[in-house]
Amino acid sequence: xxxxxxxxxxxxxxxxxxxxxxxxxxxxxxxxxxxxxxxxxxxxxxxxxxxxxxxxxxxxxxxxxxxxxxxxxxxxxxxxxxxxxxxxxxxxxxxxxxxxxxxxxxxxxxxxxxxxxxxxxxxxxxxxxxxxxxxxxxxxxxxxxxxxxxxxxxxxxxxxxxxxxxxxxxxxxxxxxxxxxxxxxxxxxxxxxxxxxxxxxxxxxxxxxxxxxxxxxxxxxxxxxxxxxxxxxxxxxxxxxxxxxxxxxxxxxxxxxxxxxxxxxxxxxxxxxxxxxxxx
Amino acid sequence: xxxxxxxxxxxxxxxxxxxxxxxxxxxxxxxxxxxxxxxxxxxxxxxxxxxxxxxxxxxxxxxxxxxxxxxxxxxxxxxxxxxxxxxxxxxxxxxxxxxxxxxxxxxxxxxxxxxxxxxxxxxxxxxxxxxxxxxxxxxxxxxxxxxxxxxxxxxxxxxxxxxxxxxxxxxxxxxxxxxxxxxxxxxxxxxxxxxxxxxxxxxxxxxxxxxxxxxxxxxxxxxxxxxxxxxxxxxxxxxxxxxxxxxxxxxxxxxxxxxxxxxxxxxxxxxxxxxxxxxxxxx
Numbered sequence: 001x002x003x004x005x006x007x008x009x010x011x012x013x014x015x016x017x018x019x020x021x022x023x024x025x026x027x028x029x030x031x032x033x034x035x036x037x038x039x040x041x042x043x044x045x046x047x048x049x050x051x052x053x054x055x056x057x058x059x060x061x062x063x064x065x066x067x068x069x070x071x072x073x074x075x076x077x078x079x080x081x082x083x084x085x086x087x088x089x090x091x092x093x094x095x096x097x098x099x100x101x102x103x104x105x106x107x108x109x110x111x112x113x114x115x116x117x118x119x120x121x122x123x124x125x126x127x128x129x130x131x132x133x134x135x136x137x138x139x140x141x142x143x144x145x146x147x148x149x150x151x152x153x154x155x156x157x158x159x160x161x162x163x164x165x166x167x168x169x170x171x172x173x174x175x176x177x178x179x180x181x182x183x184x185x186x187x188x189x190x191x192x193x194x195x196x197x198x199x200x201x202x203x204x205x206x207x208x209x210x211x212x213x214x215x216x217x218x219x220x221x222x223x224x225x226x227x228x229x230x231x232x233x234x235x236x237x238x239x240x241x242x243x244x245x246x247x248x249x250x251x252x253x254x255x256x257x258x259x260x261x262x263x264x265x266x267x268x269x270x271x272x273x274x275x276x277x278x279x280x
Numbered sequence: 281x282x283x284x285x286x287x288x289x290x291x292x293x294x295x296x297x298x299x300x301x302x303x304x305x306x307x308x309x310x311x312x313x314x315x316x317x318x319x320x321x322x323x324x325x326x327x328x329x330x331x332x333x334x335x336x337x338x339x340x341x342x343x344x345x346x347x348x349x350x351x352x353x354x355x356x357x358x359x360x361x362x363x364x365x366x367x368x369x370x371x372x373x374x375x376x377x378x379x380x381x382x383x384x385x386x387x388x389x390x391x392x393x394x395x396x397x398x399x400x401x402x403x404x405x406x407x408x409x410x411x412x413x414x415x416x417x418x419x420x421x422x423x424x425x426x427x428x429x430x431x432x433x434x435x436x437x438x439x440x441x442x443x444x445x446x447x448x449x450x451x452x453x454x455x456x457x458x459x460x461x462x463x464x465x466x467x468x469x470x471x472x473x474x475x476x477x478x479x480x481x482x483x484x485x486x487x488x489x490x491x492x493x494x495x496x497x498x499x500x501x502x503x504x505x506x507x508x509x510x511x512x513x514x515x516x517x518x519x520x521x522x523x524x525x526x527x528x529x530x531x532x533x534x535x536x537x538x539x540x541x542x543x544x545x546x547x548x549x550x551x552x553x554x555x556x557x558x559x560x561x562x563x
Contacts, residue, residue: 101292126496133534
C-alpha cells in the first residue's frame, strides 16, 4: 500500500476512504478466486467430498487420486490431446494469415483498406460458433467432419480477425523510421522486416498466439457440433456432462481452467495494451 | 508511407481474405439459405416449426432476460474495478492479474465451477445451513426453481464475463489524459462530476466496444446454462444445438442461428447509433 501524505485533520477521512477502497478490492479478488478454490476442492475431494454435508470449505480429505482417476477415464486424455491439436492449428493459422494482414494495415495505405476493416469488424458482431451448422454439411463432403483440422479451421475464423487487429497495433508500435533506416543501409524490404521489425514485434505476436490458443481451448459449440469421436475436451465434457458423477464434472472444470490460467498469466503484461488498442 | 509497389498490401491481406471468404462468408450465406429453404426451394416451413416448438418462446424470453440482467451488472462492476485500481500504487499489477483470471475460463468451466457451489450438497447450501436459514439441502438448479436457476446462471455469467469488460474499460481509462481531470479538479469539480463529465465521455469508445462484445456473447450463452441446468433453462443457442445434434434437423437449427445473428446485429447497430463515437477512433 502506498503511503499517503496528508495533514492531520484529513487523515481520519482519508484512511477510512482507503479502508473502503481496499475492502472493495479484496472482496472483488475473493469473488474471482474463491469459486476456483472451491471447484479445486470438488475435483480433489472425490466421491466422499461431493456428498460430505455440510461442507466446510477447508481442504480436508483431498488428494490427487480422484483427479488422476478422472484422467484415466476413457476419452479424457485423447480429448485433451485433441484440444491441444485444434488449438495448435488455430494458433499457427491465425498468426500466419493474420500477422501479414496486420502488417499491411499498419504500414500501407491501399484501396479497399476500409472494406477489409469492415469485414474484420463484421466477424466480431456475429456469433461465429453458429457458422458450424452449415459447415457440417461441407465438412462431411470434404472429409473434414469429425477431424481436429476441421475444428481448428472454424476456431481460426474466431481468432483470425482478432489476430489481424492486434498485430496491426503491434506493428504500429514499431517505429517506421527504424525500418526506413535499414533500407537506407541497403537492406531489402524482406531483410529489414526480418532483422528489425520481427524481433521487436515478436513478444506481442507471442501474446497474440497465446490469445488464439485460449480462444480455441475454450470454444464449446462449434467443437461439439463438428465432432463425434474426435472430440475436444470441452466438447467431450459437454456430451458426458449429464451422465458423469459430480466430482468428475469438477475435475473436468479444473482441467479446463488450469492451462488457460497459466497462459493468461504468461501474457498479463500485454493484456491491457492489446485490448486497449484492439477495442478502439 | 509512399509505396510504388502497391501490390504488396494486397498480397499480404489476400490469404486472410480468402480464408474468411471460405469459412465466414460462405457458411453465413449457407446458414441463411438453410433457414429459409426446404428441399432446395424457398420456404418458411423451418421458421414455422421453430415458432411452434414449445421451447421457442421460453428460450427467446430467457436469452433476453439473461442479457438484460447480466450486461449492465458487468459494466458496473468493471467501472468500479477500473476506478478502484486507478487509486492503487504498488500492488496494482497483482490485483489486475487476479481480476483478469476469468478471461481464460470458458463458459463451460465457469458453469462447472458454480455447479460446485450451487449443487444440493454444495457450498452455498452449507453456508445457508450453517446460518440456520435452511433446514435441509435445497435444490436450486431444477426446473421447479426457475428463478433460482436464472440467478445461478446470471451469477456464473457475471463471474466469467466481467473480466473482458474490465480489461477494455481499464485500457480506455488509461488513455484518458491526466491533465483533463486535474484541470477539472482545479475548477472545483467533485469526484462525481469528474466521473460523469470527464471520464465517462472520454471512455465512450471503450464502453461501446465492451457493450457490443458482451451483448453479442450474452445472446450466445450456452455452455454455462447447460452445465448448471441441463435443459431446464432453454436458451437460443442451446435450442440450435439440440435441433442439430439430437433432432438432426439442420433447417430449424439454422433458423435459430439466423435469429441469433439478427438479434446480435440489431444490438450492435443500436449501440453504434446510440453511443456516438468519433469515426477517427474506430479501428
